[in-house]
Amino acid sequence: MKNLRDINVNGKKVLVRCDFNVPIDESGNISDVFRIKKAIPTIKYLSEHGATVILISHLGDPVGIDLKCSLSSIAEKLSDLMKIKVNFLSQEIGLKTKDAINNMVNGQVVLLENLRFNKGEKENNPDFAKVLASLADIFVEDGFGVCHREHASVVGVAKLLPSYPGFLLEEEVKIITKAMEAPERPFVSIIGGVKISSKTKLIEKFLEKSDNILVGGKIANSILVVRGICIKDKWTSEEDKLIAVANRLDLTSPKLHLPIDGVMGLSDSEEYYTRVGAVGTVRKEEDIYDIGPETIEKFKDIISEAKTIIWNGPLGFFERDEYRNGTKEIMKAIADSQAYSIIGGGETADIIHREKMEDKFNHISSGGGAMLDFISDGTLPGIAVLENN
Secondary structure, three states, X not given: OOOHHHOOOOOOEEEEEOOOOOOEOOOOOEOOOHHHXXXXXXXXXXXHOOOEEEEEOOOOOOOOOOHHHOOHHHHHHHHHHHOOOEEEEOOOOOHHHHHHHHOOOOOOXXXXXXHHHOOOXXXXXHHHHHHHHOOOOEEEEOOHHHOOOXXXXXXXXHHOOOEEEOHHHHHHHHHHHHHHHOOOOOEEEXXXXXXXXXXXXXXXXXXXXXXXXEEOHHHHHHHHHHOOOOOOOOOOHHHHHHHHHOOOOOOOOOOEEXXXXXXXXXXXXXXXXXXXXEHHHOOOOEEEEEEOHHHHHHHHHHXXXXXXXXXXXXXXXXXXXXXXXXHHHHHHHHHHOOOEEEEOOOHHHHHHHHOOOHHHOOEEOOOOHHHHHHHHHOOOHHHHHHHHO
C-alpha cells in the first residue's frame, strides 16, 4: 500500500474519512471512545505537519437530517482527547462548507456534519463524491470499519483525489494479513454471534487457514441442528440458510469444535429457567443460550496451546447475566494465554471495553463487519480503490 509518510502535506487540505460511529447512550453521551482514540494518530500527524485537516464520518443510520445523530458531540470529545480545538461545521456539506475551510489555517482540524444526512453518501452518488473531493487536495482513508461499504466517502471520493491509507487502516491491514497468511501456530479461531449467513465465508476461510475453530453462540446451535445433534421440529431461517451452503463447508472437519454441553433456557417465554445439560438433550421448548462448563474447559485447553488467536462474536446470549459466563471465561482464557490475540470489532470489542480488559489483548480491531469481510475476501472496496488509485 501507499504510505502517507512519503508525501508532503504542508499547506495541503487533507480530507480524512474516519469511523466515528460510536455508541451513544440515552442521555446523548458517548459511551465508548475507542474508535475516536484510534483515529487520533493520523489526525495528529497531519495537523503537526502543516495540513488543514478535514474530518468526515457518519453516525448511526439516519433518514435525512436527524440531530440525534449529529457529530457535534464527537467534535467536543475529540477536542478533549487531543487537547486542541476541533472545529465543527454543522451546515449541510456544500459550498458554504468550502468557504469555511478556505478560511482555515495550516494545522487546524475541522469535523463536518454526518455524511448520512445526505442520501448521496450511501448511494455512492458521483455528484456527492465530487462535492467532497472539491474540499481538499488529498484524501486519506482511515475508517477501516467502513471500508467494506461502497459509499461516496469511501470509494467515490478516492477515485477523484490522490488517496492514501491512514495509520489506523495501515495497522489493521498489516496485523490481520500477517495473522491469516503467516500465523505462529497453533492458530485458533473463535467464532460466536447470531447470524451464520454473515459468517459462512469466514468459517470457510478459517477451516482452510487455522488449526482449530471454536464455535459458540447461535451459530453453533445452527450447526448442531443441521448435523442432527440437536433435534428441532421447526428450523429457523438461519438454519435453512446453513443447509443451502453446508455442502461448501466441511462441518465434520476435526478442526471444527462445537459445544458439547450448554446452558438451556425456555424459548419464547419470560419465565426464568436455566439448566445445564449435554447439547443432545435440548427439549423442544428450550434453546441453548450459553456454552456449558465442559465446553468451556475443552475450549480452554485448546486456547492454552495456541500461539495465534482471532476471536469474533460472543459465545452466548451475553445481554443477560445468566448467559454471560461462557464468553467471560473464554475471554479470560485468551487474555491469560501466551498467544498473539486479535479481537474482532463490534459486539466482541464492546464486551472487552465493558469488562475493562483492553490492555489484555494484542490488537482490538476497529472494524466489525469490515474485519470479517477482509479476512474472508482478502481485500475491501475501500482498500482496493486505494491500491488502484
